[in-house]
Amino acid sequence: MADTARRPEPRYGNRPTMKDVAARAGVGLKTVSRVVNGEPGVTPDTERRVQEAIEILGFRRNDSARVLRKGRTATVGLVLEDLADPFYGPLSRAVEEVARAHGALLINGSSAEDPDREQELALALCARRVDGLIVIPSGDDHRYLEPEMRAGVATVFVDRPAGLIDADAVLTDSFGGARDGVAHLIAHGHRRIGFIGDRPRIHTAAERLRGYRAAMEDAGLPVRDVWVSPGSTDPERVRTAVREMLAAPEPVTALFAGNNRVLVTVVRALAAHPRPVALVGFDDIELADLLGVTVIAQDAAALGRTAAERLFRRLDGADEAPERVVLGTTLLARGSGEIPPQAD
Amino acid sequence: MADTARRPEPRYGNRPTMKDVAARAGVGLKTVSRVVNGEPGVTPDTERRVQEAIEILGFRRNDSARVLRKGRTATVGLVLEDLADPFYGPLSRAVEEVARAHGALLINGSSAEDPDREQELALALCARRVDGLIVIPSGDDHRYLEPEMRAGVATVFVDRPAGLIDADAVLTDSFGGARDGVAHLIAHGHRRIGFIGDRPRIHTAAERLRGYRAAMEDAGLPVRDVWVSPGSTDPERVRTAVREMLAAPEPVTALFAGNNRVLVTVVRALAAHPRPVALVGFDDIELADLLGVTVIAQDAAALGRTAAERLFRRLDGADEAPERVVLGTTLLARGSGEIPPQAD
DNA sequence: TCCTGCCATGACAACGTTGTCCAGGTTCTA
């Protein structure tokens, strides 16, 4: 009894350490380390004794300490906007799967679209010494990451490019997607088309607006001010925009919704509207098929996967120049985008 | 020049350490620590010198080392099933917000409904020495967590209770919700009601099935075998179940869908069916309002928030007995649940 | 029998931080 009682209490809550295991098994510290890590050079008999001690004490290696010693954390960080947004779930999940395949853990945090919070979060992750960082930017100045990147934190931006620094980015072709969607409406006879998007400060939102304008211009169509409404995704704001466009002197006969959140509100607003109005949205949403909503779909999982793969390629030593990868979109015609123009 | 060149290269990629900062500022190591942590006992002048050195070198405290020293990681882990499932996004986000309010980071991982992977993930998080763990169980035996919990890892289970161990759990009233939903259909005149749920191995799925049976029994209604179909959420499986129930000798006039994934498939299947069939689903889904789908809604965010708050209360030292918290559900009548029984 | 060489094992330092404690200097008081 004295044998075990004499030993000082283990620390860290009350977890046993390798030292405790070593004492219990009557071997050296390093031997325990070897067993735990499956390194060669341990007799089967010794190994058994160590395993027994581990079992009895309920030892689990402290990866914090390991990380400190090894210099690599096998952890990557993902800074996104809002995990509750259905767009980011699959993206995050895809990143996680790639990380898992590389034996890494994923820490993700939401910036809530606040640039300050994005920075705070990204730097907190750097302080944890994540090996790499995937960022969906909220802000438009990422110079704060330069010291970190120089210090070796691999960084890939997703969905939107980095601001004021040169870095990898994996994007969806927002411009092309929006242009295709609007061209689709034009091909179905529409001449007066409204655009309701997110705040133009956001890169994707600006690109989609640009795509809308390009399609209209390509078709030689004018764009009235009242037809274009960038702004927040607040439902009230969006409903107002829809109402105004439909009540304008030259009312729109079709709408293009700039992202998933705008889209659901527009779908609801149009459902309450007496006259059929054509609609194409950017981003697919669940059950859109049943509602017959035509969309420009982007592949959130592919976005995440591509970014993560690029990140791990860098972590594995690839030393390529920063690159911008652009993924295409798919038009899913389901009815709402094929409604012909209807007079009042 | 010799002054700086003589010094050995910093480690960890090439990040400066407090030692480097101290040397540069011409102060002691501990003084840098004091400045970085805002501890008192440093002259404004010394502080300025240190700050400058930090700025110039681009120093950022290594939280890995800090954690090792302090014993607390200010990190909590969340093991869930699949982040791509729209149910878990808001839940995870809610946990994150609570963690943030307590100055902690969140690491979350998906078990993909695989009990082995759940265990692997949970233990990996423990090896990182998370302070606390929130688990949405996939498996039904959590004894593997006992050593960890004894060692001081606060643990709260969400959505489903822990198996074979006594632990905190925050649950939705699946039984009551399902019973209410089925009772709602009965109140609208239905006598032959089908139940399509997830695998009964899953606690919530079993509870909902039990709720269905209870409602039927309360109303003195028989339940035919063909009306009850627990199983995977695979769309093909669900479609088959719907088809069989509608084609049975005593065909159902109403359906109860056991969760969000089953529900979307049932909605699609019924949309293609000629005769109107009443439907109530467990879990709300986006745009269900427009489709007129009546549901028993649970509050995923509240689930996550409640669990996280409980976790942090434990981390702050609360030493209460493990408790089970059950959150209620809300019936949202939107039309599909109020369709009267229709003969063929 | 003795030497060579290999192999299992362990002692020790280091990773970057923080807590403890002590030293030296300044200021205030008697």
Next chain:
DNA sequence: TAGAACCTGGACAACGTTGTCATGGCAGGA
């Protein structure tokens, strides 16, 4: 002016692990 009290700053150990290197034992060959 001496002593006490206080305050700034630094030396040192410790957190739990892994990499390096030394040691001692044993088998095999001469």
